[in-house]
Amino acid sequence: MSRIGKLPIAIPSGVTVTVNGNEVVVKGSKGELSQSINSDIKVEVVDGQVLVTRPTDNKEHRALHGLYRALINNMVIGVSQGYKKEMELVGVGYRANNNGQALELSLGYSHNIVFQLPTEIKVETKSERNKNPLIILESADKQLIGQVCSKIRSFRKPEPYKGKGIKFVGEVIRRKSGKSAGAK
Numbered sequence: 001m002s003r004i005g006k007l008p009i010a011i012p013s014g015v016t017v018t019v020n021g022n023e024v025v026v027k028g029s030k031g032e033l034s035q036s037i038n039s040d041i042k043v044e045v046v047d048g049q050v051l052v053t054r055p056t057d058n059k060e061h062r063a064l065h066g067l068y069r070a071l072i073n074n075m076v077i078g079v080s081q082g083y084k085k086e087m088e089l090v091g092v093g094y095r096a097n098n099n100g101q102a103l104e105l106s107l108g109y110s111h112n113i114v115f116q117l118p119t120e121i122k123v124e125t126k127s128e129r130n131k132n133p134l135i136i137l138e139s140a141d142k143q144l145i146g147q148v149c150s151k152i153r154s155f156r157k158p159e160p161y162k163g164k165g166i167k168f169v170g171e172v173i174r175r176k177s178g179k180s181a182g183a184k
Contacts, residue, residue: 005065009050009073012080017050017072019043024050024072028079031120031140035071038064043072050076078140085149087135091156091164096125096133103135107156107166115155121148134169 011017015028024043025034037043041064042053050072054065077083089096095106103123105113117123120141126134135152139145149168158165160176167173 003066005052005054005062005069007069009052009069009076011045011048011050011076015076015080017045017076019045024075026072026075026079028076028140030079030082033075033079033141035068035075037068041065041068043068074142078142082138082140083142083145085137085145086169087137087149087152088167088169089133089135089165090158090167094133094156094164095127096135098123098125103152105152105155113155115152117148118144120144135166 012028015026018025018027022037022039023034024037025032040055040061042055044051044053052065052069052072054061089105089107091108093106093108097104101117101119101121101123103115103117103125105115107113117137120139121144122138124136124138126136137145137148153166153168156165158167158171158173160174161178163173163175
């Protein structure tokens with residue numbers, strides 16, 4: 001039995017989970033999320049818990065069992081607590097500003113990058129003197145916020161020599177020594 005899949009998901013107060021055939025809808029204070037489920041996997045709400053079961057021990061059913069349990073758990077956490085990601089711009093002259101859902105990034109290219117964020121994501125930028133600019137993203141959808149962070153990071157990935165680029169707060173970049181260290 002899948003160790004992840006067999007764990008029940010506790011439903012916190014203020015969160016409702018409804019199962020409509022092959023779709024699970026989770027509503028909470030931070031929003032509403034839905035996920036379509038494979039018809040073989042059975043999802044039921046019993047005594048304030050969500051149980052995910054599979055019909056057989058086929059390889060495909062075992063894989064889907066843990067996957068859907070994790071997705072539903074992420075939805076429950078998202079609508080009750082939400083997810084927050086902080087990104088840091090490391091580099092001289094790197095700046096970030098937001099006008100509503102438009103994030104404007106100045107990353108050392110000849111032009112600024114304007115990135116339109118989905119409406120489900122709240123964005124905030126902070127620029128303090130002698131500190132790297134921060135981009136703070138908040139959303140109830142873990143998958144969407146991860147995708148958006150990945151796209152923002154792809155505009156200027158951290159490089160290993162000086163560490164310049166867009167990185168997550170707390171992320172450690174493996175550094176390489178330059179030419180002088182290798183020449184002897």
